[in-house]
Amino acid sequence: MQPADEPQLEVGVGPWVGEWPDDERLDPELLEHGDRRNVVDRYRYWRLEAIVADLDTRRHGFHVAIENWQHDLNIGSIVRTANALTASAVHIIGKRRWNRRGAMVTDRYQRIEHHETTDAFSAWARRAGLTIVAVDNTAGSVPVDAAPLPERCVLLFGQEGPGLTDAAMAVADAHVQIRQFGSTRSINAAAAAAIVMHEWVRVHAATPDHAELP
Incomplete structure (x- = not known):
């Protein structure tokens, strides 16, 4: 203060x-x-x-999906970053209600969809022709910067702590992780989401135009 x-x-x-x-x-x-x-x-x-x-x-060609089984406080921050990087939409999987505090009212500007179950989310992604990219440092995942993310994809994130559920991992077409070198197993979910979203932007997006209002 x-x-x-x-x-x-x-x-x-x-x-x-x-x-x-x-x-x-x-x-x-x-x-x-x-x-x-x-x-x-x-x-x-x-x-x-x-x-x-x-x-x-x-809006860009990537979507963001977040599992919401435990009312994760990070969801609002992820929505805020998705808005800043112009994600096509944010998809909440699980509980419809989510903690909006971290969004800092950016949810008013960001398209947000809800899916009751992982299967419902997966069915939507298939109809939309999107590659589901699971983000978690699990066995078999590859560094997110090792190969370009698909231009049309949905980046799938899990809860703080437990990470993605087995059901979410099962519907994914690709699995990526963030390179880490310290002692902790994982980094904050909102921070991880920001890193991966920006990796998509780095590869696929043009420099934004911040022209003044005419």
């Missing part, structure tokens, strides 16, 4: 100065009062629906 005599940094921008632009993407309330949301400058003053619609035109 900052001392009272230190300046408090404000996020975003204040009210629009001058004549309002004629742009249906913009939210009159944000123009009037300012936009303090945690969004990139490109989306300042944009309506939520307009941001989602624009993201839908630029």
Whole structure:
């Protein structure tokens, strides 16, 4: 917590100065009062629906799937990273309710789907023509940087601690792991997801355009 005599940094921008632009993407309330949301400058003053619609035109070819049998606190953080890297969608397998705190409201901008069971998830992935890539440091898995991830795939992550269930491993088409050199068996699930998602981006994605709002 900052001392009272230190300046408090404000996020975003204040009210629009001058004549309002004629742009249906913009939210009159944000123009009037300012936009303090945690969004990139490109989306300042944009309506939520307009941001989602624009993201839908630029989403990448990878999906993210997370098992949710124990109400894992990491799911929100994984959703936040998926949004930052423009995943096609995040798929929750198991319990429909998940802890959204770590998402920091990015779940409003990210497409999120639910599957009751691993079999239901697998059936969806087959219909969509996606390769299921299990991420866990189990026997037979290969380093994620040793060969390019498929361009159209779904990255499948398990719970913090136990990792992926046997059922999830059984439906996977490929198994990858993150190279580790320390004493611990595994790294934090949200950190692991960020590493693997970024590996897909490193191989397949172009440099993002952070142009200012015209």
